[in-house]
Amino acid sequence: MDRDETHAPTWIDGITAVSPLLLGVAPFGLIFGVTAIAADVPPAAAWASSFIVFAGASQIAIVEVLGGGGAAIVALLTAVVINARHLMYSADMGRYTSSVPWFRRVPMAYLLTDQAYLTTTHRFPDPRSTEGLLPFYFGAALALWTTWQITTTAGMVLGAAVPESWSLDFAIPLTFMALLVLAIKDRPGVVAACVGAIVAVAAVGLPYSTGLLVGATAGVAAGMASERWFA
Amino acid sequence: MTMWIVVILAGIATFSMRFSFIALFGRFDIPPTVERALRYVAPSVLAAITFPAILAPGGTLDPWNAFVPAAVVGGLVAWRTKSIGASILVGLPALWLLTWAVDVHLW
Numbered sequence: 001m002d003r004d005e006t007h008a009p010t011w012i013d014g015i016t017a018v019s020p021l022l023l024g025v026a027p028f029g030l031i032f033g034v035t036a037i038a039a040d041v042p043p044a045a046a047w048a049s050s051f052i053v054f055a056g057a058s059q060i061a062i063v064e065v066l067g068g069g070g071a072a073i074v075a076l077l078t079a080v081v082i083n084a085r086h087l088m089y090s091a092d093m094g095r096y097t098s099s100v101p102w103f104r105r106v107p108m109a110y111l112l113t114d115q116a117y118l119t120t121t122h123r124f125p126d127p128r129s130t131e132g133l134l135p136f137y138f139g140a141a142l143a144l145w146t147t148w149q150i151t152t153t154a155g156m157v158l159g160a161a162v163p164e165s166w167s168l169d170f171a172i173p174l175t176f177m178a179l180l181v182l183a184i185k186d187r188p189g190v191v192a193a194c195v196g197a198i199v200a201v202a203a204v205g206l207p208y209s210t211g212l213l214v215g216a217t218a219g220v221a222a223g224m225a226s227e228r229w230f231a
Numbered sequence: 232m233t234m235w236i237v238v239i240l241a242g243i244a245t246f247s248m249r250f251s252f253i254a255l256f257g258r259f260d261i262p263p264t265v266e267r268a269l270r271y272v273a274p275s276v277l278a279a280i281t282f283p284a285i286l287a288p289g290g291t292l293d294p295w296n297a298f299v300p301a302a303v304v305g306g307l308v309a310w311r312t313k314s315i316g317a318s319i320l321v322g323l324p325a326l327w328l329l330t331w332a333v334d335v336h337l338w
Binding site for chain 2: 118199
């Protein structure tokens with residue numbers, strides 16, 4: 001088997017790999033805190049969602065729906081649909097964790113985020129060669145968890161003191177744009193991304209952010225179908 | 232109280248989705264078709280999150296908003312440098328510059 005014998009990744013490598021992404025997560029955490037304080041929702045429940053749900057976009061959606069007087073079931077469905085992408089990340093991570101004991105899989109699953117998933121699969125392209133995977137993953141995932149708890153709390157404390165002119169709401173799409181560029185590794189990947197983008201933009205009016213799932217599904221299908229053109 | 236119930240149920244649902252396949256795999260082999268599909272999950276999901284957020288930030292399509300050129304700059308920096316940090320450190324100031332240019336009617 002082809003493996004790098006010189007250096008198995010450690011938890012420090014995980015933190016190092018995820019640290020650029022924290023630049024995008026930190027402003028997003030502040031935005032969530034500021035948004036939650038400004039909205040008409042119980043601040044304690046909004047604060048607790050950072051470690052109970054631990055998924056930023058869905059946390060913002062819950063606050064927006066309930067703060068705007070929306071029904072609880074709509075808030076819940078929106079959060080579930082936004083977070084359904086974790087099913088796909090879980091399926092991919094599952095290829096790496098078949099020999100990991102279940103008591104470690106539970107914290108692995110709880111800490112599974114876009115950023116932890118992407119940095120780990122980027123560093124470990126081959127699921128058969130996973131030496132150092134657990135320390136790397138937990139280093140990256142816990143760094144992200146800690147950043148999220150600190151910045152969402154800070155956002156709630158600072159409240160409306162963050163001026164809107166900083167445009168911190170742009171930090172997260174910008175982070176995702178950079179993640180996207182790094183996630184494209186071959187031509188079918190380009191096709192998957194283009195189709196995913198076009199379909200998701202066309203479906204932007206669909207309720208409950210379902211356009212995201214429709215776009216992602218179309219992208220995966222297009223990527224698979226295009227493999228034969230580039231073979 | 233409603234908010235607490237929603238948060239707790241969303242937490243349970245989110246954890247279940249994160250745990251689903253991590254819990255299941257290892258008990259059976261992944262079909263090759265599924266393994267192929269998984270290769271395109273990251274580019275597809277990320278594109279489906281990113282492009283609507285940039286092209287339709289308010290929920291309706293607005294291709295002329297300032298996010299678009301700033302995101303192009305950020306994407307190019309990410310592509311050339313392979314660095315997300317560099318991309319954000321260039322993209323966010325690019326947006327500030329663009330909004331400033333609009334404010335003073337340079338745009």
